[in-house]
Amino acid sequence: MLKVQHLSVSFVTRLGANKAVDNVTFSVESGKITAIIGESGSGKSVACCSLLGLIPSPPGLIEGGRALFDGKDLTKLNEAQLRKIRGRDIAMVFQDPMTCLNPYMTIGDQLTESLRYHQKIRRTEARRRAIELLQEVGIREPASTIDSYPHQFSGGMRQRVMIAMALINEPKLLIADEPTTALDVTIQAQILQLLADLQKRRDIGILFISHDLAVIADIADQIVVMQEGKVVETGTRSEIFHNAQHPYTQRLLAAIPTGGKEIASPESESLIQIRDLCTWFQHSNAPVKAVDGVNFDIYRGEVLGLVGESGSGKSTIGRSILRLVNVTSGQIIFDGLDVTALRPHELKKLRRRMQFIFQDPFASLNPRMTVYETLSEPLLLHRIENRSTVAASVLRLMDNVGLARGFARKYPHEFSGGQRQRIAIGRAVATRPEFIVADEPVSALDVTIQAQILELMRELGREYGLTMLFISHDLAVVRQLADRIIVLQAGKVVEQASTRDLFAQPQKAYTRQLLQSIPGRGLLKGDVAGG
Amino acid sequence: MLRFIGFRLLQALPVLLVVITVTFFLIRVAPGGPFDSEKAVIPEVQAALEAQYRLNLTLFQQYTAYLGDLFHGDFGPSFKYPGRSVNELIAAGFPVTAELAFYALLVALTIGGIAGIVASLKPNSAQDYIPMSVAMIGICMPSLLLGPILILLFGIYLDWLPVSGWGDSPGDKILPAITLGSAYAAYIARLSRAGMLEVMSQDYIRTARAKGLPEWQVVSRHALRGGMIPVVAFLVLAFAGLLSGSFVVETIFQIPGLGRFYVQAAFNRDYTMILGSTIFLATLIVFFNLLSDILAAWMNPRLRDQMRAL
Numbered sequence: 114m115l116k117v118q119h120l121s122v123s124f125v126t127r128l129g130a131n132k133a134v135d136n137v138t139f140s141v142e143s144g145k146i147t148a149i150i151g152e153s154g155s156g157k158s159v160a161c162c163s164l165l166g167l168i169p170s171p172p173g174l175i176e177g178g179r180a181l182f183d184g185k186d187l188t189k190l191n192e193a194q195l196r197k198i199r200g201r202d203i204a205m206v207f208q209d210p211m212t213c214l215n216p217y218m219t220i221g222d223q224l225t226e227s228l229r230y231h232q233k234i235r236r237t238e239a240r241r242r243a244i245e246l247l248q249e250v251g252i253r254e255p256a257s258t259i260d261s262y263p264h265q266f267s268g269g270m271r272q273r274v275m276i277a278m279a280l281i282n283e284p285k286l287l288i289a290d291e292p293t294t295a296l297d298v299t300i301q302a303q304i305l306q307l308l309a310d311l312q313k314r315r316d317i318g319i320l321f322i323s324h325d326l327a328v329i330a331d332i333a334d335q336i337v338v339m340q341e342g343k344v345v346e347t348g349t350r351s352e353i354f355h356n357a358q359h360p361y362t363q364r365l366l367a368a369i370p371t372g373g374k375e376i377a378s379p380e381s382e383s384l385i386q387i388r389d390l391c392t393w394f395q396h397s398n399a400p401v402k403a404v405d406g407v408n409f410d411i412y413r414g415e416v417l418g419l420v421g422e423s424g425s426g427k428s429t430i431g432r433s434i435l436r437l438v439n440v441t442s443g444q445i446i447f448d449g450l451d452v453t454a455l456r457p458h459e460l461k462k463l464r465r466r467m468q469f470i471f472q473d474p475f476a477s478l479n480p481r482m483t484v485y486e487t488l489s490e491p492l493l494l495h496r497i498e499n500r501s502t503v504a505a506s507v508l509r510l511m512d513n514v515g516l517a518r519g520f521a522r523k524y525p526h527e528f529s530g531g532q533r534q535r536i537a538i539g540r541a542v543a544t545r546p547e548f549i550v551a552d553e554p555v556s557a558l559d560v561t562i563q564a565q566i567l568e569l570m571r572e573l574g575r576e577y578g579l580t581m582l583f584i585s586h587d588l589a590v591v592r593q594l595a596d597r598i599i600v601l602q603a604g605k606v607v608e609q610a611s612t613r614d615l616f617a618q619p620q621k622a623y624t625r626q627l628l629q630s631i632p633g634r635g636l637l638k639g640d641v642a643g644g
Numbered sequence: 645m646l647r648f649i650g651f652r653l654l655q656a657l658p659v660l661l662v663v664i665t666v667t668f669f670l671i672r673v674a675p676g677g678p679f680d681s682e683k684a685v686i687p688e689v690q691a692a693l694e695a696q697y698r699l700n701l702t703l704f705q706q707y708t709a710y711l712g713d714l715f716h717g718d719f720g721p722s723f724k725y726p727g728r729s730v731n732e733l734i735a736a737g738f739p740v741t742a743e744l745a746f747y748a749l750l751v752a753l754t755i756g757g758i759a760g761i762v763a764s765l766k767p768n769s770a771q772d773y774i775p776m777s778v779a780m781i782g783i784c785m786p787s788l789l790l791g792p793i794l795i796l797l798f799g800i801y802l803d804w805l806p807v808s809g810w811g812d813s814p815g816d817k818i819l820p821a822i823t824l825g826s827a828y829a830a831y832i833a834r835l836s837r838a839g840m841l842e843v844m845s846q847d848y849i850r851t852a853r854a855k856g857l858p859e860w861q862v863v864s865r866h867a868l869r870g871g872m873i874p875v876v877a878f879l880v881l882a883f884a885g886l887l888s889g890s891f892v893v894e895t896i897f898q899i900p901g902l903g904r905f906y907v908q909a910a911f912n913r914d915y916t917m918i919l920g921s922t923i924f925l926a927t928l929i930v931f932f933n934l935l936s937d938i939l940a941a942w943m944n945p946r947l948r949d950q951m952r953a954l
């Protein structure tokens with residue numbers, strides 16, 4: 114149905130042309146799902162967006178190739194002709210449903226506008242069809258929610274709305290650009306299921322763009338692997354998963370988190386005891402009980418995984434332990450000290466021993482500080498080093514986290530996401546803390562980078578003898594690092610067990626549901642369903 | 645919502661009290677008084693005048709007495725216009741100034757809004773540079789200069805429009821409105837360009853394009869609302885600024901508005917008139933600040949829900 118042949122796209126600037134897509138060939142058949150896999154910057158999104166004229170031009174420019182759709186070459190069409198195809202024959206679903214819906218318009222208006230524009234139908238009729246479609250994608254009570262604004266929906270519901278919006282004109286081809294990357298694992302599983310169902314029911318073709326092979330392991334018919342603008346391998350699902358030829362594909366497969374950590378540490382003394390912890394936030398009249406009566410211990414030298422969906426209170430627990438938020442009631446005992454009762458100057462002493470790694474390495478590093486400044490600041494602040502000795506420490510630290518020494522004078526924006534997270538980790542371990550809270554440290558990263566950062570954290574943990582609270586929504590990631598896992602739901606502990614027991618014999622229904630949501634879980638068991 | 649408004653109004657009270665107190669004592673510090681003149685005045689007359697206007701009391705007694713009057717909504721009698729109260733003078737001048745400010749804002753919004761939006765659609769091209777350069781000139785050009793230039797061009801050389809008055813002859817409101825509005829037009833152009841540029845780079849604009857909507861619909865349906873929020877917030881504030889800043893234009897065009905009364909009162913040491921106008925304008929500014937915050941929040945559905953909960 115869509116045949117892309119030898120497509121090349123460049124971004125032409127004064128500094129020269131940058132070839133983002135280089136001689137790329139792939140096809141999508143109707144009733145089938147083709148997945149394009151590659152890391153950020155591999156050109157997968159540019160290739161698809163350029164077909165619809167959705168890349169900024171200039172500087173974007175299609176340099177060559179053809180894209181046959183319905184007997185027409187998309188690359189030869191002008192803007193007006195493309196507009197007739199966009200949203201009607203080929204529709205798109207984007208990554209982040211938080212930012213891709215217009216916050217100033219009701220979802221009803223956003224759903225019906227393209228229907229009314231392309232098919233010139235009446236308002237009431239368009240509305241009726243929109244309600245039907247919302248029902249089909251699993252929005253409850255669509256007749257009343259159709260007049261809501263996007264912020265009144267959760268992330269998963271917004272992505273359902275986006276999908277409904279894409280399908281409203283009954284397109285023949287749906288391009289889904291990382292449609293589940295911004296979502297929790299359980300929601301991701303639901304959205305993937307929904308896409309697969311809709312595709313079968315409507316017999317449309319789907320072009321699914323993702324950086325994560327595991328995500329598409331259950332649904333893709335054809336897989337195209339891209340690296341640096343080029344297609345390195347194309348094949349059916351079973352060909353790629355069982356018989357990958359290209360080393361890059363093999364590396365991507367190896368990066369899929371599988372297996373668990375060898376549990377080494379025997380029971381040791383507990384470093385942190387958390388008793389009846391409640392952290393509530395005042396919100397208009399009723400408090401939001403983010404953490405509601407939580408009890409657990411963290412033992413010296415262990416990595417404790419804290420798993421739950423967004424809103425389960427896992428980040429709030431991490432922040433509560435470091436007193437980054439105020440605790441409502443309960444106790445947090447760190448090495449005999451009650452953290453909740455400390456005064457500011459005592460807290461500063463304690464913070465040297467406890468550190469935090471945040472999710473977004475973009476936002477958590479000061480953009481106006483060089484790597485050197487970022488890493489030396491905690492050392493000077495806590496008087497671990499003085500001005501004359503700090504330089505050697507910083508360089509040693511950079512070696513430890515795998516940053517070349519020459520990067521010391523660079524600013525955060527000059528680094529990739531993975532390198533930035535290395536800087537953030539370096540800052541966290543600079544004061545040689547005993548305890549680190551790592552809040553989703555790899556969820557903003559590509560899979561291959563994820564694997565590297567997890568490896569680094571494992572090494573540093575061993576070298577520095579760290580105790581770690583590892584917070585994530587992704588069980589597959591937690592499994593690689595954690596000795597024990599605590600599952601949270603709505604501010605309460607659902608289950609806690611050693612990593613091995615939790616995966617082997619989950620006791621609670623909610624834990625089982627989380628385990629079933631892990632993308633590509635077939636791979637974890639080692640048996641991929643044949644394509 | 646009501647609690648929020650009530651709280652903000654309560655917050656305004658101490659602000660106004662400070663304004664009243666500072667103004668009251670500052671104008672007394674200025675040399676001279678309302679009844680000083682070159683001619684010698686009979687001491688008995690002088691004493692009678694001072695008694696009538698409470699100038700024989702100590703400064704602090706005058707202050708408390710004035711606050712007492714204010715509490716009843718009475719700004720007191722004018723020192724310079726015998727037999728007329730400050731309330732009457734404000735009531736006469738304010739509608740004229742408010743009308744002028746309203747027209748000026750219309751001019752500013754039309755010219756500035758269009759220029760800003762046009763510029764934002766093709767950033768860093770001639771379509772951007774030309775309107776924005778004109779806007780820059782607008783900001784730099786004081787109304788003291790622009791007014792006479794417009795009068796010279798349209799009033800005298802071309803003889804199209806009257807050069808003074810307010811409501812006396814047809815078209816005499818056009819030149820003052822343009823003169824007063826042009827500086828604000830320039831600000832609005834810059835604000836709306838920045839607002840639109842920010843919104844046009846949002847993901848949901850790409851979504852709108854992916855739906856196949858033509859560009860004018862993408863701009864008018866999807867970009868305009870978000871892009872214009874800062875402009876609306878500014879407009880309301882600007883209205884307060886126009887009310888208190890219209891004196892130059894009122895003087896150039898001989899318009900009997902509040903601004904002229906205000907400045908003349910300062911020259912005349914018309915204590916009650918200065919105080920009354922200052923308090924009146926300060927109250928308006930506080931009120932419009934609140935209105936601006938409410939409007940900006942109301943235009944954003946997310947904030948609107950939060951406001952309702954307050």
